Amino acid sequence: MKKFRKVLDGLTTSSPAGVGGSSSCASAAGTPTAGPSPREIDVAETLTSESFQICKTVRHGFPCQPTALAFDPVQKLLAIGSRSGGVRILGRPGVDCYCQHESGAAVLQLQFLINEGALVTACADDTLHLWNLRQKRPAILHSLKFNRERITFCHLPFQSKWLYVGTERGNTHIANIESFILSGYVIMWNKAIELATKTHPGPVVHLSDSPKDEGKLLIGFESGTVVMWDLRAKKADFRIHYDEAIHSVSWHHEGKQFMCSHSDGSLTVWNLRNTARPVQVTFPHGKTQRDGRKESCKPILKVEYKMSRNSEPFVIFSGGLSYDKASRRPTLTIMHGKAITVLEMDHPIVEFMVLCDTPYPNEVQEPYAAVVLLEKDLVVVDLTQSNFPIFENPYPMDIHESPVTCTAYFADCPPDIIPVLYSIGAKHKKTGYSHKEWPVSGGTWTLGSQTYPEIILTGHADGTIKFWDATAMTLQMLYKLKTSKVFEKPKAVEGAGVPHSRLLCVVGISANLILYRFSKHDANTNITVSISMGISVFRYFEVITTPVWSDPSGHSPQPPPSPRSNTPDSARDSIPCLKVKDRTIRMPPGYQAELVVQLLWVDGEPPQPITSLDINSAYGLLALGNCNGLAVVDYIQRTVLLCMSTLELYGAADPFQRLTRSPRKSRQSTPDFCMRGLSNFYSDSKKRIRTSYQSKCCQGREGLKWRGGKEKCPDWEIIFNPSLSLIIQILHMKSIQSGIAICLLASRLLCFINQPIRIHVRNLHWAL
Incomplete structure (x- = not known):
């Protein structure tokens, strides 16, 4: 990089002074121009590989090993922490920011300073960090290290300057969010619990302020003890003891009662007027036993208790399933009134939170979505509809949803191709998703440092091809092409494209080639099969053409007659690995199949996969090859111009020793399996x-x-x-x-x- 800077400096200061040229600094100061400095003389005239270096620009895909989740209800921003110390901040599609802690410690918890452009992170090395998000590149403003205690829980009330930090010893510390310094106010565990209790209550697992009184702090201990602490009077208002361990606590917006989730799969509701026993105890997934008691279930790791004006309250929790079935999928349960809906997830649930219209805890929350952070995915559930559909995720969370088998990169594409691909891809949204807009809509989308459009194509094992816009700071999926509309079971592995002519050539693992042409209109086409076989020393090809312009007579072109041997094994020959649909196919706007080329079985041997491919739109030619040879196809005339085997390429000067196979019935040696001609013109x-x-x-x-x-x-x-x-x-x-x-x-x-x-x-x- 230093050499590259020297080259740039040399270009700006290399104009000779004797011809009247001078540097900008000299002319501005009005001083005479000095002679060439040693810095100018040492400039290298040519650039080498050492003058450049590869650096990371952005990150794509789902965060590796996520651990924490936070949401700003005003700015509509979502933050995800990871085990490697990374923080991913997401907004509307195209808004993506990545931050990394230098220590690399896992992020335990995230807390937004709501509508203030700041974020608090609690890491596994017992350090608190305050991030400034208002600048172009987020940076840490303050850090606070705990040396003698381990951090277990943090709570930052809305519009408050005090951060409450719970520790593994059961103590609660209070830090000033502006100066990021601990105050002398510490709620010791032995003062929070009753003096008669000699056992330790365990780590602090929950902290929250009362919705109706900011001076009251609710402290939840792991052992099942809950304490309401009066910050002004410095004493406990009441204490609650329960037999089961507590995992989470959620307030009612009126501040008169709260709900706890426990390790036995139960939910308890407590009223502040009578704290001797819970008002309600429920086992949502527990079965009634013969003695009338509910069986124990798996722990409910987190619960959210939200109210709505026009409907029943929402109780949303993770876990709590019964032990009767092993290897059950992780679930998120939504209790809306008397209705219980269980949503199964593909991956374990790391964290979830309910999105509400208001950030004020003492108002009716009106929940509209639930964000579920999984180990390998991010799911957002629409709570405004009765069937609770999920939102279609606009972020490329899992690029390897189907394993990527090949990639292609195109730079400096036509400026109109990205909007066209996006508009076409938007019309093919999957069914079953919510029709509402993505709820995480914060931030402002801006272009990246590139001034030219970039497109990345990925081929996948399930036969799909995805078009990604790589111009901005994130990958945005524009369009998805399914080759299954042509074949029964395609598997795309390699592709090539010509962005200027809007042609796309795709090679399948089953020795087939599909040529696509982009169109903005629907097309109903009937794929006709045209087989052209050469003499027996060449491998068979099959060309399937899709007529773009129909014949005025209404007749489809007939394939030319093909010679076929009369051997008993000939029935197995001259067939492709995949069967092409022989009916009228409706092709939506986008890339539509125009030509298909297939290698056929010969003498009971399957064709070798195509390993090399290229396309030239100026000449209308396709070139494909495998280990047996190569062929050149004129896709405009639907003919094969050239078909050569590897043996023919070398002839008598072949330097490679090619051993024959062991004799088999109706099979030939390796040189006889070279690629066979497509057109009769070649044989003549x-x-x-x-x-x-x-x-x-x-x-x-x-x-x-x-x-x-x-x-x-x-x-x-x-x-x-x-x-x-x-x-x-x-x-x-x-x-x-x-x-x-x-x-x-x-x-x-x-x-x-x-x-x-x-x-x-x-x-x-x-x-x-």
């Missing part, structure tokens, strides 16, 4: 072509001076360059035999393309 003109490439092959051999090597397999690739001339680029040229093979290929292409051909071998150029 084979003799004419062979005489033309022999002389050019000799010329190429004389012009190229490479040293031979002993590689196990040929290492070359065809790349079409969208320029005025066709270019064949050799990525790795290590033997003269490879040069002879490329000469043979180029000479054959000359028979079909009336354009000059250039062959690039690293830094060498050779033209035919």
Whole structure:
């Protein structure tokens, strides 16, 4: 990076003074220009790889091992803490910020300073941090370290300057949020409980202020003791003792009662007027036993008690299932009046919280959504509808929802392609999701540092292709293409695209190739199959065409007759690995299938997967290859221009030893399984072509001076360059035999393309 800065400094200060040029500093000060400094002389004229470095810009995907969750109801921002010390702040789609603690300690709890642009984090190293979110890059303003006690719970009341911190010893400390300094006020555990009680109440698991009196603090201990502490009088108003351990506490908005969740799967409701016993004890998922008692269930880890003006109260909790069934999925239970709804989750629940319209705890909350943080996902439930649908997550939380098998990156795309893809993809939303907007809508979306549009394509194991907008600071999914509309069971593994012509070529693992063309309109097409077979020394292909313009006569083009052997095993040959749908297919706006090329079974052997692919929209050509050979297809005329086997590429100069297989019935050796021709034109003109490439092959051999090597397999690739001339680029040229093979290929292409051909071998150029 230092060398790169030197180059930039040299460009700005390298103008000669004798011609009247001067630096901006000298002209501004009015002083004469000095001679060249040593800094200018040492500037390197060329940039090397050491002048650049790779650095992290943004992070995509779900936070690894999440641990905590917080929400700002005014700014509509969501914060997620992780075990590695990272904090992810999410807003509306496109708003994403990542912060990292230098210590790397796990984040135990998060607390927003509501509507103040600040965040408090409690880490596993017993340190509190105050983050400033009002600047471009969030930074830590203050830190507070606990040396003798371990932090277990924190609470920051709305519009309060006091932060309450509970510890593992059962003590409660109070810190000033502005100065981030501990006050001398400490609520000791032995003063909070009764003097007659000699046992330790356990760690502090809950802290909250009374909705009707900010001077009253409710302290919950793990052992089952709850204390209402008067901050002004410095004494306890009442104490509650319960036999089961407490996990969480939630207030009623009137401040007259609260609800506790316990380790036996029960919920207890306590009234402040009578704290001797709970007003209500319920086991939501417990079954009634013969003696009339409820059976114990799994612990209820957290409960939220929210009220609504126009409906029954909401009681939402996680856990609490019975022990009768093992390996049950994690659940979130929603009790709305007498109705109980159990939502099963795909991953364990880390944390959840209910989103309400008001930040004031003494008002009717009017809950509208519940955010559930899972170990590998983020789920938001719509509480305003009776069936409780979930919101469609706009964030790319799980890019590997289906394993990614290939990627493609396109920069400097046409500026209109991203809005078009987004509008098309928005029309294909999944059913069953909530129709309301995503509730986390805070922040302002801005473009990233890139001034050009960027698109990333990912191919997945389930046969889908996803288009991602990588221009901004986050990945935004634009469009999802399903290849299953053409095949019964496709599996996409490789793809290539031409963003300027809006063509997309996809290769499947079952030796098939699909060419897509982008369209803004619906299309009802009937895919017709056209099989063209060459002579027996070439591997079979199948070309499936989708007519974009229908024939005026209404008849579909008929496939040409194909020669077929009369052997008993011929019934297994000339069939593809996947069956193409033979009915009319409705294709929605977006990428629509235009051409399908398939490799067929030959002599009872399945085709080898396609390993190399490229497309050239200027010539209307496709090139594909595998370990047996390569082929060039004219996708405009629906014909095969060239089909060559690996054996033909080398001929007698093949430097590789190719052993034959053990004899099998109706099967041939390895050289006979090379790729077989697609078109009858190739078989008719084979003799004419062979005489033309022999002389050019000799010329190429004389012009190229490479040293031979002993590689196990040929290492070359065809790349079409969208320029005025066709270019064949050799990525790795290590033997003269490879040069002879490329000469043979180029000479054959000359028979079909009336354009000059250039062959690039690293830094060498050779033209035919």
